[in-house]
Each structure stands twice: as structure tokens, then as C-alpha cells.
Amino acid sequence: MFNKRINKWVKSFMTYMAVFIITLIILIVSIIFKVRSYGDKYILDLNDLPKNNDAIIVLGAGVRSDGTPSDILADRLETSIEAYNSGLGSTFILSGDHGREDYNEVGAMKKYILKNDIDEKIIFMDHAGFSTYDTMYRAKEIFKVDKAIIVTNEYHLPRALYIARKLGIDAYGIKSDKRQYQLMDSYKKRELLAQIKDFVYVNILKPEPKF
Structure with missing residues (x-):
């Protein structure tokens, strides 16, 4: 009798766990689909993007040990310059990691732009x-951006646009991919999370950024 009760409890528990896991998977897939499908609508080619935006927002990426932008960051900057020269924005917002004195993404980005x-x-x-998230929050609340062009890689753009628009920025995106990049598979996996x-x-x- 006791063993029957244990078996029944185990079966019930396993059933509940299976339902929970399936529900969680469906929820995760639904969230990823929603973010991607929402953001994809606002990714356009250079000539199709709206002009006269408040800013061109360039999202940071790795910097080499000599202080120069990595390939992926250099291509984001090149794309942002193309956008500026096409009249898509009147200012640049360069956003990146400068959390240590010996590592400065935004400094490298600015030097590149000034050339x-x-x-x-x-x-x-x-x-x-x-x-x-921090970048888009400050773009809206600190830099007072209402309309923007966001420049980053294709895998990253849907999320950046989803965040920006949910925070009240009329944002469109342009892909910066100009070549193959190392570690792109790992970037895409992290992007899901x-x-x-x-x-x-x-x-x-809806947290406020630490800084």
C-alpha cells in the first residue's frame, strides 16, 4: 500500500514537472519570437531609413590591447559614418564599456570617428x-533622444530596437555586418538569454541603470 502511494506521488510529480518544463519552453520560445519579430520590422537598408533623427546610436564591442577597435566594432563605426553622411542623424551617441581605466571602448570609438x-x-x-538596456534607457532619459538610428550587428539589432521602442524611442536599425567575425556563434547563443x-x-x- 505504501509503495503504491509512493509510486502514485512520483507519477504525479513527474507529470507536473513535465507540464512545467513544456510550459517554460513554450514561454521562452514565445518571448524570443516576440522580440525578434518586433525588432525585425524596424531594420532597414541605408536608403530606406528615415532621415533627420536626433542621434545615431552606436553600440560598443571589443577593443584590442593596443586600444584600436576590433573588426566587429570598426564595422559598426564605419556603418554609423555612412548613416551620418546620408543625413540620417545630426549627432552620434557612442555607448560602450569604460568600466576600467585600462579598457575604454568609447574612447576608441571616438578616435575612430574623428579620423x-x-x-x-x-x-x-x-x-x-x-x-x-542601460544604453537605451540613458539615450531616452539622459540624452533626451526621441528619434534614433541604431547601429549594430544583425543578430543584436532586434533586441536593441525592441528595448528602444518599448522605452519610447522612435528607433530604426541598420545592420553593420561587413564580413565574417570570430566568436559569432557564441554571441548568438548569449543573445538568446x-x-x-x-x-x-x-x-x-523596468530597473534604472546603476550609472
Whole structure:
């Protein structure tokens, strides 16, 4: 009798766990699909993007040990310059990681931009761009951006646009992919987790950035 009760309890527990896991998987897949499908609508080619935006927001990436932008970051910057020269925005917001004295993404980004005869006065720097959510929050609340072009890689753009628009920025995106990049597979895997996290952030938790 006792063994029958144990077996019944185990079966019930396993059934509940199976239902929970299936429900969780469906929820995760639904969130990822929602973020991607929402953001994809606002990714356009250079010639199709709306002009006269408040800012061109460039999202940071790795910097080499000599202080120069990595390939992935250099291509984001090149794309942002193309966008600026096409009249898509009047200022740059360069957002990246400057959490240590010996590592400065935004400094490297600014140096790169200035080599292209662009006025330093229109370059604004977000030194605490540790996450895409933080960057978009400060773009809206600190830099007072209402309309923007976001420049980053294709895998990253849907989430960046989803966050920006949910925070009240009329944002469109342009892909910066100009070549093959190392570690792209790992970036894409991490992006799945980031999409879930930021969906929760913009729809439920709505935290303020630390900086």
C-alpha cells in the first residue's frame, strides 16, 4: 500500500514537472519570437531609413590591447559614418564599456570617428554602456533622444530596437555586418538569454541603470 502511494506521488510529480518544463519552453520560445519579430520590422537598408533623427546610436564591442577597435566594432563605426553622411542623424551617441581605466571602448570609438573629419561637438559618449538596456534607457532619459538610428550587428539589432521602442524611442536599425567575425556563434547563443532578460526588464521589472 505504501509503495503504491509512493509510486502514485512520483507519477504525479513527474507529470507536473513535465507540464512545467513544456510550459517554460513554450514561454521562452514565445518571448524570443516576440522580440525578434518586433525588432525585425524596424531594420532597414541605408536608403530606406528615415532621415533627420536626433542621434545615431552606436553600440560598443571589443577593443584590442593596443586600444584600436576590433573588426566587429570598426564595422559598426564605419556603418554609423555612412548613416551620418546620408543625413540620417545630426549627432552620434557612442555607448560602450569604460568600466576600467585600462579598457575604454568609447574612447576608441571616438578616435575612430574623428579620423573621418567629423566635428567633435556632435559626438556624445556614454561611458557606462555595459548593457543594451542601460544604453537605451540613458539615450531616452539622459540624452533626451526621441528619434534614433541604431547601429549594430544583425543578430543584436532586434533586441536593441525592441528595448528602444518599448522605452519610447522612435528607433530604426541598420545592420553593420561587413564580413565574417570570430566568436559569432557564441554571441548568438548569449543573445538568446539576453532577449529573455531584456523582455522581463522592459515589460516587468523596468530597473534604472546603476550609472
